Amino acid sequence: MIIILSSSATKENLKHVTQMLEERGYGVHLSEGVETTIVGAVGVPSDPSGKAEVMEQFQALPFVDKVVSVSKPYKVVSKQFHPDPTIIDVRGIKIGDPAFVVVMAGPCTVETEAQLMEAARAVKAAGAHILRGGAYKPSTSPYSFHGHGEPALKMLAAAREELDMPIITEVLDVRDVDLVCRYADILQIGTRNMANFPLLTEIGKTQVPVMLKRGMSATIEEWLQAAEYIASQGNKNVMLCERGIRTFETYTRNTFDINAIAAVKELSHLPIIADPSHATGKASLVNAVSRAAVAAGADGIIIEVHPNPEKALKDGAQSLLPEAFVKLMHDVAPIAAAVGRHI
Amino acid sequence: MIIILSSSATKENLKHVTQMLEERGYGVHLSEGVETTIVGAVGVPSDPSGKAEVMEQFQALPFVDKVVSVSKPYKVVSKQFHPDPTIIDVRGIKIGDPAFVVVMAGPCTVETEAQLMEAARAVKAAGAHILRGGAYKPSTSPYSFHGHGEPALKMLAAAREELDMPIITEVLDVRDVDLVCRYADILQIGTRNMANFPLLTEIGKTQVPVMLKRGMSATIEEWLQAAEYIASQGNKNVMLCERGIRTFETYTRNTFDINAIAAVKELSHLPIIADPSHATGKASLVNAVSRAAVAAGADGIIIEVHPNPEKALKDGAQSLLPEAFVKLMHDVAPIAAAVGRHI
C-alpha cells in the first residue's frame, strides 16, 4: 500500500500517518519528493484480510491525496497463487481443459415438458454438452413470469436422464440452495446476484460446480472478488461467465466485454464461459459473438435456444431457433480448431 | 404497444403479427407507410401483467424492427395512478411531507457501543431526525468486516431509547428480514440488492417502512419497478434513495444523478432521499451535494458521520466528522427554506 500525501501536508501529518501504520503492523518507507511525500507501507501480509478497511482509513485523512493498493484484493482465485488452470469435471465433461470448449445450450426458461424436451433433443443432436434451463427467473417486472420452480427442476432432471446431459440452472434465493443442489450439476449465479454475498457464501459451503455471471456493472476485479467469496469458503469449482456489461449503447442489450475473456485468463486460473445471448440481446448477433469468444480463448459458451422464440415466456428476441444453433455449432468448430481446441 | 415491421416484411409477415396480437387479446390498428408498416396494439389493459413477455415475443420475429411500449411498466408506484405524494409516518416524523426535509445520519457501521453513542448524540444534537447505522454490511471483499449482526441491532435500539430517534438499518439476507424488522423503524435495501427479488418480495409482505436504494447501474424505470415489487405485495411504505450511479468518472466514487431527484418526482408519488456520502465517496464533497439534493426537491438526506473516520471499519473516506455535520445542517437549512421546507 502506498500513501501519497497532499502537497500541503505538514511534518505533523506525516508523523500521524507513520504512527497509524505502525499501530497496524506495517513497516514504513518514506520518499520525500519536491512536491509531496510518499509513504510506502512495507511488510504487508499476503492475506488480503482487512486491507480494504485500512486503505479507507488512510483515505479518510484530509491531508492524504491518494492511497494505492499494491497487491490484488483476491488470492484463492488468482493466477499468481495457482498458476495452472482449474479444470472442473462435470460428469466427465472437463470444463477449463485447455484442449476443449464446452457448449451449454437450451431454453432461457423451462416452460413445459414438451418445450424443454424439444429444445434439449435439438441441442444434444447439434452437439451441445450441457443443457441449460431456468426454473427460477429474475425479472425486472414483478408482473412477469418467474419460473416454475421445483417442477421445472424435475423436468430438467428427466431430460438429463433421457439425454445423458448434465444440467445447469440458476439459483437466486439463498433459501433454495439446498433444493437446487439436489438437481443441478452446475449452479448458475445470475448477473443481479453477483454481489448477493449471502448467496455466494452459502454456495461456497457446497462442492457443487458453480457458474458466476459478471454483474452488469461490475469491474473484473469485483467479479474476481465475488468468486473469492465462493472459493474462500471451500468450493473451488467456480467458473466465470461474461454476459455483457451495461454501457450507453442501446442497439444491443448489453456490450460483450471481449477484453475480459483475455484479462480473466491473465489474472485467474478459473474457467471462463461466454454468454453471447444475453451479451447481445439479438439472435442475429449471437453466432458472430460466439465465434469471437472462442477465438479470444473462452473455455465455453452458453446459448439460448428455443423451438419457438415467438412463444417464449422470456428472452425470445435473443433465442436461436434449433436450425440457427446447428449453424452456430458448425461455425464455431473451426474457430475452436484454430486455437487448438475441440468442441 | 407499437410494432414496427422491417422494410422487407411481407404481407404474410404482417398477417402473422396481427394473428399473434389477436390470440393475445389485442385489437389491431395498422399504419402502412411508404417504407414500412406500423402495427398498433390497441386495448391494452392497464394491468402491466405479462406485458414484458409479449413485447419480447414480437421482438423475436425476424421481420420486426422494433417494439415500443406505450404504457409504463409500473403502476402502484406511479404518479398517474396516485397523484398525491406518499407521506410515511415514522414515529411521528413525516417523510415525504412537502413542507419537511428529513435528515438521517450516523455511522456507516455500528462498530462499538461507544462509537455508536458518540455519533448518535452528535447527530441528534446537530438536529438529525433519524439514526443510521449498519448491523449487516455488504462488502466487495470476503475478507472485509461484515457487521456485528444482532448485537449491533441491540445497540441501535438502545440508542433509540436514549435519544428518542427512530433508526434505519440495512437488511441484506432474506433470512434476516424477520429479525431486522423486530428492531428497525426503517429497513434499508442497499444498492447491490435493488434487484434481489426474493428480498423485495419478503419485505413487501411486511408493513415496515423501507428505503430502497437505486442499483448502481439501474435505470430510473428499473428502480421504480423494484419499488413496484415491494408495493405490489402490499407494503406501500416505500421511499427511494438516490446514492449515485456508476460511470466512467474516477475522481468520485459514484456520480450523483441529480436529474433523478426531479425525474422521480414527476414519475412517482414516493418520497425520495439523497445519499451524498456514497454518491461522492469524498467527505469534502458531501456538503455541496447535500445542498444540491435539497434544492432539487429531495425529501431528505442520509449522511455518514463518524467520530473518528480514520478508525472507521467502513467508508471512512466519505464520513463527516461531527463538526462537519454541524456545518452541513447549518448550510442545508437555508436551502430547505428557499424551496419552502423546513428541516
Added chain:
Amino acid sequence: MIIILSSSATKENLKHVTQMLEERGYGVHLSEGVETTIVGAVGVPSDPSGKAEVMEQFQALPFVDKVVSVSKPYKVVSKQFHPDPTIIDVRGIKIGDPAFVVVMAGPCTVETEAQLMEAARAVKAAGAHILRGGAYKPSTSPYSFHGHGEPALKMLAAAREELDMPIITEVLDVRDVDLVCRYADILQIGTRNMANFPLLTEIGKTQVPVMLKRGMSATIEEWLQAAEYIASQGNKNVMLCERGIRTFETYTRNTFDINAIAAVKELSHLPIIADPSHATGKASLVNAVSRAAVAAGADGIIIEVHPNPEKALKDGAQSLLPEAFVKLMHDVAPIAAAVGRHI
C-alpha cells in the same frame, strides 16, 4: 511517479527500471516489500511536460504492474498553483465573483431576427445577464440545420446593441475563430470539441473569454487538461461548463454530474457554469437542476429559452418558454441567497 513491479520481476528487471529513470533525470527510491518492489521516481520537476510519455514507457515494460502518477497533469488551471478564484470581467459582469451568480439565456440557435429578439427581450426582462444563441451548430445528422453563420452573428450583435447584454456563441471550426471573435463576448466550445486540440490552441492565442463545455464522456481530469491547453497558450479567461455526461440512463438526455461542480471548485480556480438544458434534455427538469447547481456552488447557469419551442429548429424539447424562465429566475434567486450570492 511510482512504479510497482510485478511479483515475478527479477533483480535485472529492477536494474533496468532504475537505469531508465536515471537516464530521464529522476532520482530513485526503492521500497522492497514482501511481495513486490516499489520504485519511487524522486525529484520530478513541477513542469508536467513529458510526464505522460514517461509513464507510458514504464507501463510498456512487461515486468511493471502499475505506474501511478503523484502530481496532477495540469498546472496553470490548478488551484494549487493559483488558490484565488479567477474572476472574468465581461463588459462589467464579473463571472466567478464569489458573491454573484451569472445567468446566460437565449435560444439554442439563432433562427430569425424576430425569434432572437423576442427571446432576448424576454430573458433580459426576466433578469438574465448574458444572451446565448448559436450561429454555428454541431448536429449529429448531416441533414440537420447547422446554423446561419455570420448573419446570425450580426443579429446577435444587434441584440447586444439594443439590450446592452454581452453575447456568448459557439465556434466549432478552427477556421472561424477570427470571425467569431469579432462578434462574441464569450466564445463557447461545445462538448464535441472539448478535445479538438487545434481549436483549443487557436482560442488560447486570443484573449477572448471562453466557456469550455465538458466532453460528454470526459473525466474531470481530462476536462481540466483541455482547459490547460487554452490557458497554457496565454488565454487565462477560461470558464468551465458542466453540461451532463453520457451514462446508461435513457430517461434523460444526459446525466448532470453535480459532484463535478464541487470537485472542480476544489481542483481549480476557474469559474464553473452549469447547463441544465443539455444536461437533462427535458424542459420539465431544468428548474430543479438549475436550483441544484447554484446550491452546489456553480458560478452561473446557461439556459435555453425559446418563444415557441414547438417551432424551434434545435433542442425544442429542452427549451423553456419565456414564462417558465421567469419562474426559474424567481426560484433560483433564493437559492443563490442561501449560499451567500446574488443574481
Added chain:
Amino acid sequence: MIIILSSSATKENLKHVTQMLEERGYGVHLSEGVETTIVGAVGVPSDPSGKAEVMEQFQALPFVDKVVSVSKPYKVVSKQFHPDPTIIDVRGIKIGDPAFVVVMAGPCTVETEAQLMEAARAVKAAGAHILRGGAYKPSTSPYSFHGHGEPALKMLAAAREELDMPIITEVLDVRDVDLVCRYADILQIGTRNMANFPLLTEIGKTQVPVMLKRGMSATIEEWLQAAEYIASQGNKNVMLCERGIRTFETYTRNTFDINAIAAVKELSHLPIIADPSHATGKASLVNAVSRAAVAAGADGIIIEVHPNPEKALKDGAQSLLPEAFVKLMHDVAPIAAAVGRHI
C-alpha cells in the same frame, strides 16, 4: 415517426398535433387506445433531411409523452440502400473484400526515420499490408508530444517507396486536409474527431479513402451518421474502425465492443476494421482481441508495433514488439481461414 400522447392529453392537444403534422407535409394516422392516443406520421419521405428537428418539435409539446423514429437517420451508408459490401481499392489492396482480411501495422507515432523503418520492415516481413504511423497526434495533455507533422509524412512516403506498402495516417486539423491528402493513401479520423463535423465535411469533398474511428462514447447510430457526413458529400470510400468505447472498467483502457463488429455488418455496407491496441491499452491482450475481431467478421485489424516500446513517445504500453506481431499474424491466419478469408 410515431407520436405518443400523454394520458392526460385533450382533444384540443390532439388537434394541435395533427395540424402541426399537416403543416409539415405528413399524413396522419390515429390509434386511440384505452389509455392514450398514438399518432402515426405517414408518408415520411425517405430523405432523412430535417427529420431530427421535426421530432424535437413534437417532443417539445408538454402533452407528448414520446416520439419514436421509424426510419434510420442515415441513408447513403445503410445496407438497406446499398446491400452489397463496399470494397475500397487501395493500391490494389481490396479492403472490404469478403474473402480477405487486411492488416495495418506500424508505430503509433513516427518518431525518427530509423524507428519508422525498423518497424515498417518488421511488419512488412511479418505480412502486414498497410503501414500505419502518426504525423499529427492528439494528446490529452498540452505538454505531450504532438507529432512531427510534414517531416513525418515524408518519412512515411519514403517507407512506402522502399517497401511498396500503402500508408494510413491521421489528420486532425481541418486546415491540414490538403497537405495530408498529398501523402496518405488512407486518412484516419481519430476517436476525438468522430463528431468534428467541419473535418468530416472537408474529407467528404475528397476521394481519398478514409478510416473513421468510433467516438469513445458514440453509439453505433451516431457513428454511422458521422460516416454519412463524409459519404453524403461524395466520398464513398469510407471504412469504419471500432477502437473501444469508454465504460466503467479500469483494468483495460477501453472496452472493445465486439457486438459492434457484427452490428455494423447488419446495418451498413461499409468495411469495418478493428483496433485492438487502443481497445485494450495492454500489449498482453492484443493478440486475443485481434483473433476475436477477425472471428466476428472484421474486414481488417490495425495494430501498433514498436521496435522498442519502452522508448516510445506515445502508447508504449499497448505496442507490440516485432516478435509479438509475428506471433499475432501466425495466430490470426487460421482464424481468418475458419471464417473463409485469407490475410
